[in-house]
Amino acid sequence: MNKFSQLFFTTLFPFLPLLAWFFSLFTERPIEIFISLIAVPIALYLLLSSTINLPRYLLFLMLFTFYHLGSAFIINPVLSFSWILFILSDNFVLACVLFFIIENTHFDDRFIIKMNRNILFIVLITLLVSLLQIKFPSFFVSPKIALDPDNIYFSENRIFSIYSWLDLNSLGITFPILIAIMLSLYSNKKSTLSLLIISGIVVSFLTKSRYVMMSAIIVFSQLFFTAKINLKKKVYILLIFTVSVFIFLNISKVIGYDIQQVIDDRILERNSNMGSAKTRILSYYVFLKVFPDHPIFGVGPETKLEVIRSLGGRAPLIHVGYLSYLYFYGLAGSFLLFLSMFYLLKDNWSIGRKQGFWGGFYGLLSFCFANATMVYFNFSEMGIILIIIYLKYFKEKYSLKLSELET
Numbered sequence: 001m002n003k004f005s006q007l008f009f010t011t012l013f014p015f016l017p018l019l020a021w022f023f024s025l026f027t028e029r030p031i032e033i034f035i036s037l038i039a040v041p042i043a044l045y046l047l048l049s050s051t052i053n054l055p056r057y058l059l060f061l062m063l064f065t066f067y068h069l070g071s072a073f074i075i076n077p078v079l080s081f082s083w084i085l086f087i088l089s090d091n092f093v094l095a096c097v098l099f100f101i102i103e104n105t106h107f108d109d110r111f112i113i114k115m116n117r118n119i120l121f122i123v124l125i126t127l128l129v130s131l132l133q134i135k136f137p138s139f140f141v142s143p144k145i146a147l148d149p150d151n152i153y154f155s156e157n158r159i160f161s162i163y164s165w166l167d168l169n170s171l172g173i174t175f176p177i178l179i180a181i182m183l184s185l186y187s188n189k190k191s192t193l194s195l196l197i198i199s200g201i202v203v204s205f206l207t208k209s210r211y212v213m214m215s216a217i218i219v220f221s222q223l224f225f226t227a228k229i230n231l232k233k234k235v236y237i238l239l240i241f242t243v244s245v246f247i248f249l250n251i252s253k254v255i256g257y258d259i260q261q262v263i264d265d266r267i268l269e270r271n272s273n274m275g276s277a278k279t280r281i282l283s284y285y286v287f288l289k290v291f292p293d294h295p296i297f298g299v300g301p302e303t304k305l306e307v308i309r310s311l312g313g314r315a316p317l318i319h320v321g322y323l324s325y326l327y328f329y330g331l332a333g334s335f336l337l338f339l340s341m342f343y344l345l346k347d348n349w350s351i352g353r354k355q356g357f358w359g360g361f362y363g364l365l366s367f368c369f370a371n372a373t374m375v376y377f378n379f380s381e382m383g384i385i386l387i388i389i390y391l392k393y394f395k396e397k398y399s400l401k402l403s404e405l406e407t
Contacts, residue, residue: 017170052100060340064092065095159208172212174382182359184222198247298332364387
């Protein structure tokens with residue numbers, strides 16, 4: 001079963017965006033449902049056949065998922081479709097199942113070497129497709145986005161690269177994590193490091209999303225805060241950043257890409273009178289108004305009509321992830337989720353200090369930051385799954401190192 005589990009993950013990750021496109025040729029169902037249909041039997045087999053490993057972050061995430069499902073069924077006791085389909089399509093259920101499989105699978109060096117190579121390949125593909133979409137905006141973009149007249153992201157010529165087949169937020173969440181993981185592993189390889197820096201700068205800027213640009217800055221910061229990189233190397237990295245920005249600016253001029261317009265419209269919001277910032281400020285105001293009505297257990301995973309009205313049409317929900325989840329699940333449910341995130345950050349911090357692998361920690365920081373600007377606590381995102389895989393690998397590697405020292 002261990003070999004089958006490894007094959008399962010190497011087949012899916014990090015090729016999930018491409019597989020999602022392939023599946024779209026045959027069905028309108030999201031690929032996550034098919035992943036669940038495969039993953040659930042594997043998890044049940046592991047649960048029944050061996051001593052299970054259940055770290056604290058996963059325990060609290062499972063408790064939150066039960067709370068989340070219970071809340072959903074209480075609020076919506078009559079679903080418009082099968083309750084089994086509802087559970088199989090739930091992101092938290094899928095995350096718990098995949099995390100459980102990962103935590104009870106042994107990942108060897110050969111597996112990780114192959115995964116490293118695959119992630120570098122996807123990073124390169126992401127960069128190339130992003131550059132192509134400058135001239136051909138609909139290239140490899142899901143028709144659900146490209147043909148939707150109400151989708152302002154496409155009309156604003158934002159770049160989705162290969163990730164539109166998954167979710168609008170997948171590029172902004174997963175890609176910085178891929179960069180974070182690779183930076184931690186390849187910081188001493190000049191050619192690979194240069195590719196990663198160029199990819200991170202170009203792709204994050206082309207998304208025209210401030211949270212993605214900030215996420216890129218967060219994951220790049222590991223190059224300057226980790227002790228394993230000396231001062232000389234840090235100066236060299238700064239030089240790479242400078243050259244990369246210079247090259248990007250000049251290429252943009254050649255192809256007619258207006259960088260100044262992106263800065264004015266998306267970063268400084270000069271033409272929208274800071275509309276995005278005002279939406280988040282309004283979210284704080286609305287949260288303080290409605291949260292005291294249901295502070296302990298929340299209102300369930302659905303934004304009530306009065307809240308949407310209070311937001312004045314600026315957004316269909318409280319547009320700050322942490323506040324939105326406090327509103328949905330109250331202090332009781334949110335405590336479980338936030339505690340799971342705390343232990344996951346703590347485990348990745350510990351591996352960073354012990355094994356020098358900081359990719360998981362800085363990748364999670366970018367995820368945590370993103371949810372301060374939007375609502376997307378999707379733990380089943382490809383990037384988060386990869387963080388858990390590398391966390392498990394390095395935890396086992398450290399345990400093996402300790403056992404060898406003891407003998």
